[in-house]
Amino acid sequence: MSNSLHSSAFVTPRLVLKKVLAKSQHEGDGAVVRRGIGRTELKNLDPFLMLDHFSVSPPAGFPDHPHRGFETVTYMLEGGITHQDFAGHKGTIRAGDVQWMTAGRGIIHSEMPAEANNKGLQLWINLASRDKMIEPNYQELPSENIPTAEKDGVEVRVIAGESMGVQSPVYTRTPTMFLVFSMMPGSEWHQSIPESWNCFVYVIEGEGVFGCTSSSPCVAHHVLVLSLGDGLSVWNNSSKPLRFVVVAGQPLNEPVAQYGPFVMNTQSEIEKTLEDYQYGRNGFEMRKYWRSQ
Template sequence: MNARQVIEIRPAHPSRDGDGVAIQRIAGMGHAGMDPILMVDELRSNYREDFAGGFPPHPHRGMQTLTYMKAGGIVHQDSQGNRGEIRGGGAQWMSAGRGIIHSEMPTQDTRGLHGFQLWVNLPAAEKMSPPRYRDVPAAELATLDGGHFSATAVAGDWQLDGAALRGPLHELAERAGVLDVHLQPDGTLGVAAEAGHTLLAYLYQGSLAVRGQRVGPQQLLVTGPGDGWTLQAGPEGAEFLLLAGPPLGEPVAHYGPFVMNTQAQIEQAIRDYQAGEFA
């Protein structure tokens, strides 16, 4: 095996988005090592005032979102007439394509919330495609118990210590794979990696050993080339998201909720939204 090595560690930064929602954010707009992942947000608080305002209606164009909830509930509604509610363990996927307006609001009974939102880029040829949406409840996600680890696959095909696992969200799988892993204290896990594909780990609990040092939560590990990666947990174990996908290698122009390839396309997106063409 040509083992992958961690070539960069990117820390999350506290931020607020939507109606004052507290998040930890890693932005990767145009970052070659993260392509096609554009952004990783972690939402985690036991206090409703940190997320009660949610994300009121706002537009998107040119990218995909994946919301994956560990605890609490979120309701999605959009200008295409879609509505979906997920609770702890469920996922919601949306491809904004040429334009959509959506909202994501916490359910009234949610007192503590823990979840993630990922932004995944669309290639230039698909940025003006029709919007799409799908929610996947926790019971439909694929799981694997490897003894020293457990894993939940949202999207993509994974090989974990030689065992295969496939996520049900095939709509996202062509562009990105998403896997949630719990690794036992001091445990190791071998992950197969497709040549040329991006492979990342976002650590949200515990620690991982990297180059003889312990890396703590709210950090993203970026790997270099190779066909496999061995991750080792620290003495308290590790919980992390694995993210993978083929890099697009295309220019990224970004303004707020719009992700296109040129500034002219961004300006057109703003004009189209202001003209009511997203509704």
């Protein structure tokens, strides 16, 4: 199709295939999350397993709990979360900071509120079968170390991948793009995305037009699943700022077997994981001795 017919910045523009409202639900110990991925309407989007927009205030939180077989990415929007795990790792991430945690063969940790009001996004990214039992790892990026760029009323924070010629230092074992955009009223942006990767948008605040100029505006707390293509166009035709994330990843095309915080490829691997956790082996050796402080 020629450009004159769809006036696009891309050969194959990505369009909105599906729109899902991230409805509030209770999670952890008294916390509230808006779950956009990992719900009935959108079970997963390979390689992404879950997206939560969380809000937590003391004494609520996410006390000691395990993970195996995937990565979690936490991006703080307000306040802070204090994290500690059974390997002795402890720290607090605050507004604008990122923690990229590879659970691998096993981690037990707690995530508890550091201030009165704490909000952020947590994304779960699946690991390929060959990577599920690797050693746990952390990449922590304070806000000031996250590459940013700005052009014509559009600002981007590059948590993973590349935008506006700037690149993130984060290593993504499952190839991933994670961009946080702020767009002023009247601005537009055209973001290249690897053509075969699955991609979604989550609108944090404001209202935007995604995909093509004729699409209806999308408002806060919606996940937009995009069609395949080489890029996404966004317009802020409203009178208020627009803030959203663009997340894309290379599909693993592997079977997913999930039981709560454990994500493997087969049911027998899940059963093995439950045994490992129960008896404290194969990565969960510290389970019997460790409690967060």
